[in-house]
Amino acid sequence: MPLEIESIVLENLYASEETFALRIFAPGIAKQAKPGQFVMLSVPGKFLRRPISIASVSGGRLTLLVRIAGKGTLELSQVSRNTKLKMLGPLGNPFGIPTIGAFLVGGGIGVAPLIFFSNLLKSLNVEHRLLYGEKCGKYVISQRFLPDGVEIFTEDGSKGTIGTVLSGLPNEVATPVYGCGPGKMIEAMIQQSSKFISTVEVSMEQRMACGCGVCQGCAIETKSGYKLVCKDGPIFPLHEIITK
Ligand SMILES: Cc1cc2nc3c(=O)[nH]c(=O)nc-3n(C[C@H](O)[C@H](O)[C@H](O)COP(=O)(O)OP(=O)(O)OC[C@H]3O[C@@H](n4cnc5c(N)ncnc54)[C@H](O)[C@@H]3O)c2cc1C
Numbered sequence: 001m002p003l004e005i006e007s008i009v010l011e012n013l014y015a016s017e018e019t020f021a022l023r024i025f026a027p028g029i030a031k032q033a034k035p036g037q038f039v040m041l042s043v044p045g046k047f048l049r050r051p052i053s054i055a056s057v058s059g060g061r062l063t064l065l066v067r068i069a070g071k072g073t074l075e076l077s078q079v080s081r082n083t084k085l086k087m088l089g090p091l092g093n094p095f096g097i098p099t100i101g102a103f104l105v106g107g108g109i110g111v112a113p114l115i116f117f118s119n120l121l122k123s124l125n126v127e128h129r130l131l132y133g134e135k136c137g138k139y140v141i142s143q144r145f146l147p148d149g150v151e152i153f154t155e156d157g158s159k160g161t162i163g164t165v166l167s168g169l170p171n172e173v174a175t176p177v178y179g180c181g182p183g184k185m186i187e188a189m190i191q192q193s194s195k196f197i198s199t200v201e202v203s204m205e206q207r208m209a210c211g212c213g214v215c216q217g218c219a220i221e222t223k224s225g226y227k228l229v230c231k232d233g234p235i236f237p238l239h240e241i242i243t244k
């Protein structure tokens with residue numbers, strides 16, 4: 001059951017170029033949160049809240065990794081300790097839990113929910129690989145926020161292995177795959193879908209106003225009709241996604 005709370009910023013830390021980590025005290029939401037879910041976070045001076053994935057949970061604290069994309073996230077990058085931010089969450093459906101192993105594929109800031117997921121899978125002793133890609137090294141999030149063993153890819157080769165994050169997948173993938181990243185990454189996964197033998201789940205992004213199924217503003221067309229990203233998603237089976 002989502003909670004509407006006034007959360008408190010504990011820390012605002014540099015994570016990489018244009019990216020920051022908010023550590024936020026929100027015990028009720030932290031207790032219920034599952035990997036893949038998100039919160040709607042208020043922005044000082046703005047009417048609409050912004051959807052942000054839960055990147056980790058520790059005690060009553062949430063960590064959110066945020067990349068500056070416009071005015072709202074720029075404003076959030078400047079919040080200081082003890083700032084109170086209204087928060088609604090946890091929202092949306094979580095990733096399904098694999099039993100035999102998995103590939104977690106994060107493109108850009110899309111790695112955020114997969115950090116939480118990787119930590120959960122470790123605690124359940126589910127073998128998995130977390131692949132994380134960025135355009136170039138300056139955007140790669142500081143290791144302090146990433147799980148041990150993460151495999152880094154950059155398109156210009158300035159950090160980790162050269163190539164896109166999808167180049168880290170084998171030619172045939174027999175274990176479940178979980179992806180979160182920009183639209184281009186999801187489109188590339190659809191193009192390569194013949195290599196996936198097992199289930200593939202992806203987290204979809206859409207602009208959101210309410211975050212909880214009221215405004216209908218986040219609808220996407222899927223192979224089984226229109227779905228709300230905030231309520232029916234954000235996690236969808238890859239085979240349901242229609243590219244434009
Ligand atoms: C379920 C979900 C989880 C998300 N998790 C994270 C996260 O963990 N970290 C993070 O940094 N960002 C995340 N995002 C994206 C984030 O919500 C947007 O970047 C943010 O709302 C932009 O707000 P703004 O005011 O800074 O930019 P705006 O000025 O509103 O927009 C700037 C640019 O970003 C585009 N944009 C705005 N909202 C979205 C959106 N929802 N999806 C894609 N493009 C958008 C606009 O079209 C425009 O080009 C998530 C989005 C969703 C739907």
Ligand code: FES
Pocket residue numbers: 207208209210211212213214215216217218219228229230231
């Ligand atoms: S954001 Fe309002 S219905 Fe999804």
